[in-house]
Amino acid sequence: MNHLIRNTCIVVLALLFQQCTYSQASLSPNQLKSSNMDTTKKDNPAYSRKDSAPVNLTDEQWKKILPADVYAIARQKGTERPWTSPYETSKEVGTYYCAVCGNALFKSDTKFESGCGWPSFYEPVSKGSIIYKADNSLGMERTEVECGRCKSHLGHVFNDGPPPTGLRYCINGVILDFEKAKDAEKKYNAF
Numbered sequence: 001m002n003h004l005i006r007n008t009c010i011v012v013l014a015l016l017f018q019q020c021t022y023s024q025a026s027l028s029p030n031q032l033k034s035s036n037m038d039t040t041k042k043d044n045p046a047y048s049r050k051d052s053a054p055v056n057l058t059d060e061q062w063k064k065i066l067p068a069d070v071y072a073i074a075r076q077k078g079t080e081r082p083w084t085s086p087y088e089t090s091k092e093v094g095t096y097y098c099a100v101c102g103n104a105l106f107k108s109d110t111k112f113e114s115g116c117g118w119p120s121f122y123e124p125v126s127k128g129s130i131i132y133k134a135d136n137s138l139g140m141e142r143t144e145v146e147c148g149r150c151k152s153h154l155g156h157v158f159n160d161g162p163p164p165t166g167l168r169y170c171i172n173g174v175i176l177d178f179e180k181a182k183d184a185e186k187k188y189n190a191f
């Protein structure tokens, strides 16, 4: 009799556990853990440096996948404090990717020191890498720039940049992932 009760308990517990598992979102719990800003993004299923297909996740899904600081800027159009990004003054040679989805955004040779407090570039990697939107918030007429793949807020573009474009892409460093050209070359040669 004791055996029967114990076995029944085990079955009930197993069923409860299964139910809990099923009630999770379609992403596995491992994928929902907060990411730690590395370049592989094992915890972020939307992140890929190879896949260029548009990414469309719900706000709830983004909130679970992204670190809090990235979510606040990328999905809630926040702005990081000026002079807080190490990328603002960095002169390293390489590529800047969207920290949310891995889309290539800017090359280091289009980066310049604008003195505005945020990483600044005069030209994106390609036309499709950025989306432009009119932004009339805060009583200003500005042009917002979003990632061309995942539509995350990146920053704004202004008309006071250097030649050859005359544009200044003022970008939040938090939503940038940088890979040194030398590291990329090493990975390429390792294949």
Ligand SMILES: [Zn+2]
Binding pocket: 098, 099, 100, 101, 102, 103, 147, 148, 149, 150, 151, 152
């Ligand atoms: Zn993106």
